[in-house]
Amino acid sequence: MKAGDTLEKVMIEKVDRAMFVRYAGASGDFNPIHWNEDFAKSAGYPGVFAQGMFTAGVLATFLTDWVGESNVRRFRTRFVGQVWPEEQITCRATVESVGEGSAEVKLEVVNAKGERKIDGDATVAL
Amino acid sequence: MSEWHVERGKIWEFARACLNDGDAYNKDDAVIPPTFPRTIAFWTPPGGGERRGRERMDMRRVLHGEQEYEYVRPLRAGDVLTTESSVKEQYEKEGKRGGTMQFVVTETVFRDQSGEIVAYARGTTIQTGKAATS
Numbered sequence: 188m189k190a191g192d193t194l195e196k197v198m199i200e201k202v203d204r205a206m207f208v209r210y211a212g213a214s215g216d217f218n219p220i221h222w223n224e225d226f227a228k229s230a231g232y233p234g235v236f237a238q239g240m241f242t243a244g245v246l247a248t249f250l251t252d253w254v255g256e257s258n259v260r261r262f263r264t265r266f267v268g269q270v271w272p273e274e275q276i277t278c279r280a281t282v283e284s285v286g287e288g289s290a291e292v293k294l295e296v297v298n299a300k301g302e303r304k305i306d307g308d309a310t311v312a313l
Numbered sequence: 314m315s316e317w318h319v320e321r322g323k324i325w326e327f328a329r330a331c332l333n334d335g336d337a338y339n340k341d342d343a344v345i346p347p348t349f350p351r352t353i354a355f356w357t358p359p360g361g362g363e364r365r366g367r368e369r370m371d372m373r374r375v376l377h378g379e380q381e382y383e384y385v386r387p388l389r390a391g392d393v394l395t396t397e398s399s400v401k402e403q404y405e406k407e408g409k410r411g412g413t414m415q416f417v418v419t420e421t422v423f424r425d426q427s428g429e430i431v432a433y434a435r436g437t438t439i440q441t442g443k444a445a446t447s
Contacts, residue, residue: 206332209329210330210331213323213326213329213330213352214330214351216351219372220372230373231373239377239380240351240377247348248328248331248332248333248346251337251346256335256344256387257337259347260383261381261384262347262348263381264379264380266376266377266378309347
């Protein structure tokens with residue numbers, strides 16, 4: 188791994204509401220805004236959208252597939268846009284710097300139009 | 314302060330919900346996925362743990378701003394964790410669509426069965442001034 192290395196992968200071809208329900212169950216995040224259309228609309232949204240931490244979890248899957256499950260020392264995500272059903276989700280990583288035994292990686296989640304959903308960064312052990 | 318047992322089955326369930334069915338998550342000493350401590354946040358009592366400072370927030374107006382996990386060592390099935398959370402920062406900003414946005418930044422410190430600090434979770438929750446209009 189060296190500075191400038193990049194990786195990009197379509198992690199979800201088509202986002203499905205069932206993914207939000209499954210993540211709700213696994214994480215314990217039962218905020219109805221992510222699975223109840225009426226509730227989401229009453230909050231002013233066009234419908235349900237993904238838990239930010241679902242998308243962060245998919246980004247983490249993308250990262251650990253690359254660097255190994257035991258090597259993520261720090262993982263930060265900033266939620267900049269909602270992920271909606273039917274969207275295609277792509278994850279990107281760029282190695283910013285490589286130091287003694289670890290590297291800093293910039294992370295990004297975008298849809299097919301290139302609209303950003305997550306900005307993040309991570310420290311990974313080498 | 315309650316104990317949290319890191320369980321293999323929960324790790325597997327969580328990993329799969331994050332679209333990961335890697336073998337590393339389906340064995341006795343399975344490592345946890347990077348965002349797994351999220352599962353602990355939701356089992357703390359209302360107003361406790363990572364939910365501190367969010368008691369009066371309206372779920373229709375709550376957004377998750379940012380989340381960070383930092384690990385001193387990889388956590389695995391079999392670890393027994395205790396957590397301590399505190400509000401690090403609370404502030405307000407004027408929202409672009411009108412109304413005041415309230416920010417709450419919390420930090421949770423995770424200790425293992427020998428009392429060593431093994432991880433940190435830092436999160437920012439936002440309550441928007443108005444219901445969303447997209």
